Amino acid sequence: MIVLIPFIGYARSQGEQVVLMPEVSRLNNSQTMSLLEAPLNINPIGTSSAEIAIADGVALESSSGRESEVFVDLGKSGTGQISVYIVRQGDTLSEIAEMFGVSTNTIIWANDIRGTSIKEGQELVILPISGVRHVVKKGDTLQSIAKNYKADLEDILSFNGLANGAKIIPGDIVIIPDGVISAAQTSLTRSSTVKTSQNYPAYAGFYLRPVSIGRKSQGLHGNNGIDIGAPTGTPILASADGKVIISRSGGYNGGYGTYVVITHSNGTQTLYAHMSRNNVSVGQEVVQGQIIGAIGSTGKSTGPHLHFEVRGAKNPF
Template sequence: MKWTFPERIQFYSTLIAVIGLIVLRGPSAGQAGIVGNVVRHYVEETSAFVTSESIALSDIAATAIYTAGSADFHDHGHGGSEHNLELATVQDNSVQATGPASTTYMDGFKSNQITEYVVQDGDNISFIASDYGVSSDSILWANGLDNPNAISPGQVIRIPPVTGVVHTVQKGDTVEYLAVRYEADQDRIKTFNDLEEEGLEIGDEIVVPGGKIDTTIKKETKSQQRESKQQKRFAYLPDLGEYFRSPTSGFNWGVIHGRNGVDVASACGTPIYAAADGNVALAPATGYNGGFGKFVKLVHPNGTESIYAHMSKVSAKAGVYVSKGDVIGLMGTTGRSTGCHLHFEVHGARNPLVKY
């Protein structure tokens, strides 16, 4: 049957109207609409596809892990080797390894080790100490520093693991000795350093937790050592006994400095006497004179010499012979001097003012 054009128009118009009514009407109670059915069908097919793909991927992963765990292979990274890896099923489509990661690469680490730190721009000892949780003194002691400002960028400094002292074991050292020396606890030293009963090894570094160094005593000891070396330097000279008298009155420091010289402090204007008979070789009344200021130099008959420096006034005249006890000038603070005193030197014999 062949439709005419008007009949085709009428048919398609009626079809479109029916479809429109069905769509606009929607599903009745307990029935799904056409559009709803189409959407539901699409969702169900997509969900089934995703689920099946997930299960397949899980099966592949489980097979790969099982194969790796059964093989005799080694991981040479920080985790070390892993053998016979056990698997536990958490869900139907997932697996979890129950064997923990190896930490054998940390076996060499000890919490009582000394750390080396490279000083950065803007660093200071107090900030570094705060970051590492130790005292500033501990860092100074560990690096042999007296001045906390004596660090510079690029310098490598040692940081002790705790507040305390780092001690290098010497012959005869014992834990008991270290505890007494650094005012620390003997048992704590042993525990912190994992020490055995057989004693300390010479050259080993021992951390003394809570230990202290008396820096005041240390500085005095260094000063005394320097003075002792100076005293010994001129101790070989002959002791002439009463040949020289005291050249002035005041506080005698008794310590050598310069060329066998000793300082005696008193008020400016205190008389200065010739320590022995002699000829006045030099007596400049002005000038810095190498730091001596106004001074007198006597040459004695036995070949020795004596010098009297920092005078405020020179009484002796060059070329004149003076007797022991004659006034040759007055005490002052000329030249390189920080207060009224006499700097008295003896050349060729022991200085009678030295306190050996």
């Protein structure tokens, strides 16, 4: 909890205006803090050389002086926000869990981690509370979701801001407070799906090539992604029907630059990075083939191309 109490600034000379800072209360993790209108450093001299990066109205603070790699816009659910954390050298799952105030299993389940092994540069989805992140599939009800994860229905409704009897649709993200995934449930899910050599399920014909021209300039790398080279401004198409859960314009953003993430009814997500522009906003429903942006070279990029990831399924391209 960060609390700024009322402060009276010191006047440099008689009659100079005295500035009052209002009382502000913010609940943040160790790497993110809301951007205030008033200066955060009330000492005009300053005592630290650490830089604070500003992105979309959020100050990303790093005590070490390097840019923080926490992005807090993967989608809101109820009163909490889902974050993306980039693993740094020396990080452990337990330390990251403690940093965000969630259980280690919460991180393991949200990222389908086998064991406790993580590596530098890896992206981790971090929930705002201990529990499970569920992407609604066809046939799901709030009652069946609560039962599957051994959770309390009222807690689910309350945390997600849903009324009793609320309708949910495929692609919606529901946070299950204190939900658990049993070993048997995990085993059943993994054994009931045809796996590729990468342990991803294959959904033949589900995804559309996101760029109609250009060539693949790099094969699978990173988070199940490929690169497709094409001229700047070439339209980028939604690979499948879904809902936009990230839409960022400008900034480095962990190397992605301007990028979009869409969640789909089969529980997977697609990511489109290095855009010169994006045409969609968070919460927007898109259809397969819809133009969602244009090829660019933003972020960590050496030339115009699309970095395209399929998360949770085999990348068919």
